[in-house]
Amino acid sequence: MRRGSIIQLTAIALVAGAICTVVALAVPWLPLAAGQEAVRIDFAYWFVTIICIVVFSVVASVLTYSVWKFRAGPDDDSDGPPTHGNTRLEIAWTAIPAVLVTAISVVSAVILAQNGQAGSNPLIVKVHAQQFAWTFIYPNGQSYGYLTVPTGRHVKLELTTSDVIHSFWVPQLSQKQDAVPGITTSIVITPTRVGTYPVICTELCGLGHALMRSHVDIVSAVDYAKWVSQGSAASTGPPGLAVFQQNGCGGCHTFTPAAATGKVGPDLDNLAQEAKQANRGALAAFIEESIVKPQAYIAPGFPDVMPHIFGTQIPPDKLKQLVQYLAKGPKQ
Numbered sequence: 001m002r003r004g005s006i007i008q009l010t011a012i013a014l015v016a017g018a019i020c021t022v023v024a025l026a027v028p029w030l031p032l033a034a035g036q037e038a039v040r041i042d043f044a045y046w047f048v049t050i051i052c053i054v055v056f057s058v059v060a061s062v063l064t065y066s067v068w069k070f071r072a073g074p075d076d077d078s079d080g081p082p083t084h085g086n087t088r089l090e091i092a093w094t095a096i097p098a099v100l101v102t103a104i105s106v107v108s109a110v111i112l113a114q115n116g117q118a119g120s121n122p123l124i125v126k127v128h129a130q131q132f133a134w135t136f137i138y139p140n141g142q143s144y145g146y147l148t149v150p151t152g153r154h155v156k157l158e159l160t161t162s163d164v165i166h167s168f169w170v171p172q173l174s175q176k177q178d179a180v181p182g183i184t185t186s187i188v189i190t191p192t193r194v195g196t197y198p199v200i201c202t203e204l205c206g207l208g209h210a211l212m213r214s215h216v217d218i219v220s221a222v223d224y225a226k227w228v229s230q231g232s233a234a235s236t237g238p239p240g241l242a243v244f245q246q247n248g249c250g251g252c253h254t255f256t257p258a259a260a261t262g263k264v265g266p267d268l269d270n271l272a273q274e275a276k277q278a279n280r281g282a283l284a285a286f287i288e289e290s291i292v293k294p295q296a297y298i299a300p301g302f303p304d305v306m307p308h309i310f311g312t313q314i315p316p317d318k319l320k321q322l323v324q325y326l327a328k329g330p331k332q
């Protein structure tokens with residue numbers, strides 16, 4: 001092979017590689033990693049991406065060079081000369097991909113094994129999925145409609161569901177795990193970056209699937225300790241507030257006294273007006289029916305996605321507290 005050809009082939013490969021590298025680096029393809037596991041998974045992505053860029057550059061270079069140098073003349077209808085192939089080349093293009101694919105398997109297997117490690121003292125949070133809300137239950141028995149976790153500690157999420165298959169996903173934590181009826185599945189997260197990130201259901205689970213969202217607050221260890229102690233203090237507020245929070249109502253509804261800003265369902269600050277418009281009895285009766293039997297009256301402009309399980313999930317005394325709390329309206 002002539003020296004000039006090698007220089008030309010290398011030049012094309014470098015140009016192709018440079019274009020791919022710019023595309024890979026200039027576009028933020030991956031969400032900002034907020035956990036140790038996500039950092040490892042991002043490493044696997046980049047490991048594979050770099051291999052792909054190198055292989056693509058070599059292939060693109062040889063292809064481009066061949067099209068350019070060995071193009072048939074305009075009137076050349078003859079066949080090309082017969083060839084016997086090239087044993088050395090064939091061994092090379094078999095062996096190199098085999099080594100690369102093996103390397104990717106080993107890196108992925110090591111990362112998967114590391115990401116499954118919860119250490120000896122993980123914080124265990126039970127994650128309960130239902131159509132169409134998430135509930136997070138802490139070791140002290142408190143439950144919330146959103147997840148709060150500290151940085152620098154392994155957190156083991158144990159997933160269950162009361163109806164169909166759902167799937168837990170926080171893009172910034174990279175991993176997904178299904179909640180499957182009848183069994184408990186788990187996932188380990190080790191948060192590193194303080195912030196608020198979305199919790200998304202990523203398994204089509206019914207009409208309200210797209211609305212089945214919550215959030216995770218990643219806080220420092222000190223703020224987490226404060227939050228845990230406030231959790232017991234919160235129960236000194238209106239009793240209805242605790243019921244509101246435990247059932248994840250704020251995930252879908254706005255209600256000023258609970259600092260809830262959900263937009264999926266009707267704005268609960270306007271319940272008095274809504275009750276008049278619906279004309280389904282007194283305010284308290286209307287609220288109770290809307291919680292226990294949400295399909296009885298669908299507020300105009302909203303989909304029929306409110307879970308039907310609150311009638312059995314919320315005990316009668318708690319339901320009463322919740323109804324009273326909501327009936328008092330936005331100024332309390």
Ligand code: CUA
Nearest residue numbers: 166201205209
């Ligand atoms: Cu739950 Cu989709």
